[in-house]
Amino acid sequence: MARFAAGVGFTVASLTLAHSAAGAELVIEQVTVVSPQLAAAQPKQNVLVRDGRIVSVSSKPVGAAAGAVRLDGRGKFLTPGLMDSHVHVGEVPGLPFVPDPALAAIGDAYTRQQPRSYLYYGVTQVLNLASTPDSAAAFEAQPQHPDLFRCGPAIVLDGYPSVFIDPSVRHRAVPDFIYEPANAAKHPLPAGADAAQHTPEAVIGKLAASGVRCIKIFIENGFGPDSSWPIMSKETLQRVRAETRKRGLLLIAHANAIDMQRIAVESQVDVIAHGLWNWNEYSTEQGVPPAIATHLREIHAKKIGFQSTLRVIAGLADLFREDTLKDPAYTKVVPPSLLAWYATPAGQWFKEEMRQGMGGVPDMKAMHNYMVVASYGMRATEYLHDLGHPLLLGSDTPSAPTFGSQPGYDTYREMRMMAQSGVPLPAIFRAGTLNNARQFGLDKDYGTVEAGKIANLLLLTANPLETLRAWTSIDRIILHGSVIKRESLAAPRE
Template sequence: MLRKITSALAVAILCQQAPAADVLIENVTIVSPERSQPLRSQWVLIRDERIAQISSKPIDAKGAQRVPGAGKFLTPGLTDSHVHVSDAVGLPQGAHLSELKPLTDAFYRQQPRSYLYFGVTQVLDLANVPEAIAAFEAQPQHPDLLRCGATMPLDGYPSVFVDKPLRYTAMPDYIYEPANAAKHPLPEGADAAAHTPEAIVDRIAASGAACVKIFIENGFGDSSDWPVLSKESLQRLRAAATKRGLPILAHANALDMQRIALDAKVDVLAHGLWNWGPASGKPGVPPEIAAHMNRIHKSGTGYQPTLRVLAGTADLFRADTLEDPTYKKVVPAPLLEWYRTDAGQWFKKVMKQNYGDLPDAKIASMELQIGEQGMRAARYLHDLGHPLLLGSDTPSAPTYGNQPGYDTYREMRLMATAGIPLLDVFRAGTINSARQFRWEKTYSTVATGRVANLLLLDANPLDSIRAWSQIDKVVLRGKVIEREALAADR
């Protein structure tokens, strides 16, 4: 696993721009997640895109770009380990093929800068759409990107939302199970041998992906008729991924689905537990939920709370969402205006069908109540001593409530609201992800030899979660960028 991920990291770094000139950050306070306390009055020299030297005394660096650090706080850049860069937030499927193409183009140009605007210097994409990955990396300023290859059962989630036969070309890495052929026959012209767990993992590995994303989802709400991979297929998938050195991340947010994922020995649960099944609505952390969280902790399975999923849906029904002044920083002006139109409210109309005539405020409240269960579960798991992973799942649905970068920050805010201490929220977005995915020697700390993806903050993030919105400068592979230069063009 280590060899595969470090190889992918090397490619991500080599694909960036030529090395910047030396940079010297002077007299700064270092806040790094392996330390419980800040390190004050430090000089940090950056050379060839990496941290070359850290000293408590001034460093003689002739010709270096000097960055005053007095009164500032230097941290590693954040890692959002659950994003989907192929999805244009709030726009319908196929928008790039319609009159909305200028809006999708504007979104994709701004998307990488929006992540950087909120200090996200590394992202892990869980969809692996080659054209979207290329478009993201073609932008002059973008976070380092790693990616998973995604697979699902034939006709399973999320391919169920794409009409046949287009789904088989749009999402070709499906697993065919002969035992389910009566309900889900092999598509015409497809080769069964190319759709075994082993063949799919081999194809994902050959694509250069650093991990495998699987979907364990039998339906939303009261529905449960979507196919889920059999125990045998999951065992074969696990064996094939282990052989290839690829970790497995699982979409699973309901109690029964997460139990299947744990039985399959996945490496990371890519969603928090907010769907409690029969335990939903109970106060505190019910015994069956507590037992499940204890099992996660005992197994050492990675855990992404993804608290913004339900909150992002609730934002559709809040009257003030599109008036949030931060949206002007991360959303291109024409797209923001389109969100306000009747056409731009399309997904809200879809969601409202599930709620009948209930007022918007009530719908938002109901979504947030479900999401609050996920907050309680995350806090319980943290209190067991389990390291959490920062993953915003941006966008989790076609809601304009999930904006790149801003949602990473708001995910951190929700973690803090749930009672996660600020140091552990910091670690979730830095060293925990690095350790989970074996890139701690590349990112996640302010230390010599690490890639110089850094943030210069105006406030101490160990004092207030809002410090993560008070970014002065972003250092991306040794290049210093003023934060406001990353804001959306108005």
Template structure:
């Protein structure tokens, strides 16, 4: 997990489609071909609502789009009367961490049934909230393959995490283990730390070119690098040199692999400008964290100009800050959407003494004296006010200049149950709108722009013949109302139709 902000700041129905077959249930996922009748399509860069069209899905792809297709002529297995509904591309979240159950850190045999249920639900939770493609920014090839074998899981892609010894995040593994685990397979040889490597470490196998080539061979879509100077007990961490990351970027570009940089401070943004990375995967939360003397908050507007001119994309990831403070919200589990994301057994555990461990750690940071739950919640919101104001300001500046903003939720940024799959991305949408980003901009960032950034625009991101049938049917128009993303009726994953309700965590309790 990225532990992005926690590790850097606090120390640690109108109606269902008319004519929908009465038997259309969870078993619809077995349908080989589907004809969607008279649906209004929204897609592309200049997204607008089409006149009603018929869409034929066959063999997992969009086979035909026309004004009038018949079930008999197309020999479709299923037909959906979608009059009054909207068909859009499935949503893309390009910043997730898929392995592990958020907030669960100490496995115990008595929890295994609960954890099995949680692991089964997590892919469904992404799909329930409309996400049909996800990018794991620190993924393992074997885990990604297992994830993609699940029938109701969004298609997952992954970045290879390129690290240096004793830096973030390798330092969390320990001085010795960092050289042994699969997660450091792509560790660079850092000339500045030449004496820390074990004798078994072959520098020739860990040059920028060798590491990037290995990642590409393993199926990675992208490279992730890190600029993080530390937090809590782990401070003053080494960061890679500009020259080292410039070499990584050059080799990655030669292989058509984007380079994502973990960095949420002004210093990290300066590093991005010097190294030429493709995308910054966090908003700027800290304008004064380890910056050079000449750099201060007055540079924010100038940096926004420079980031825009350099063509570096940015993921604001604002919701993770809210998610961290929500750990102290006594009413969090009363939010109606939470029950659709988090299975009831897991939600109960989160509210138990064992499940409140991270909440209690945050509480110690917020207040040393006794306070009521409501007072604790207000105290942590006050603590997060400054970084939230900074990231909002930078996001507005970037947006006003026309910088490319890519949608990524950083789900989860750390051991936070308040950043659960799917729902965390849905709340990130609200955060974007609060900074002045428009609904059409949000729609494009969730679909075609993310697809292009990942090199997947020939496969997903728009409603076009020949593309993978990852689609959503909605009751309302998402170009006019963000609540439209709450009106999903069907989620189509690789051509298989799932009624949204079948993906809810409430449904898994009965299975």
């Protein structure tokens, strides 16, 4: 993974070679190109791909080598592959936090299917926010997988998300925590730990050496009524900001409540990794109150990247939807053994935990409660879009151990929720292509259908600027110039 260490401006040549034989050519003929740098769809284009990169896009016939693969593009639409900039490839949706050896085979089946599920929904690049290098390696070891980029987690001692780990093993599970002197009374440096190894500079330096291109921090003092989790002080955040700038790393912040997102904006983070759905004292039946509007305008003015991650709350609501596991799309992206396990009492553990958290309310009421929370995030998303803010497509799959969140399918469902929020289809298309590529410094290689870019492309049977159905009727996925039939990526029978 050291090839990513530079953080900015690297090339992906090694990936290209892994996917397509030297000299291999592909021609897509008479296709309508839909690409975010174009004002309108361009019909009757011929696209030549060689060695995994686009060579030319032209209305003239192209001379390709004998033996080139030819695709008839008549009646079809060619787009860049999608990027989902908020995923966690190391976590199996719905499996318990503590690994259960009895479920290892199910986990392995998921590991094999996960990258294929992303590709099935047209996701050809993912940004892994805060999973281990091991899980990234397992993802990349699969024969067909989206190109993967990584962020590293800088977690404050005892803070979220390590707060869910048993305190007796927490410091071993998260050895590279940042020690926060301001929290020392409640969260002292563990016995035997060397404070010099737990400064912002030391932790970020170690993460940078592991080949990440961004650092993720967690501005989260609790879920629901709990607000007792430790977070970084202003001083520590300033040091984190300075160190990431020094190393050319982007700074990404988990924050989804108004008070937490205020800290993120004041700290000048590069990207806020969640939508704004906890409005706290500003919660209203409808509309966007002035304090929320002012905050969102500041995000826009400071050009802070914004991932709505609307599926986080909807993925919890789906735990309580009676048809979630009967959704025909699940048979395409979830291995049969995992799907069968979800339906067992053991597979419903997280649903029960969430239900108890709401006082044991009936399913319909629980679903409703979550959708009310989701509606705040949707209003904030629409408001930011209306300001002209370029949104980033990030699904946060899986955001919690919920079977309501599945790879690829949730990237699509995130786009569908953006549309339901009032974001027009062209803006959603940009969010998943050029906006993500630019935000994460990848636009030299990705984000448009243009000569010189990596040939991660989609052949669609409908125009995504006109209908969301385009993303559920993908004909071919082109990965580094190799053509893949969509149905070949569906979860196999075991």
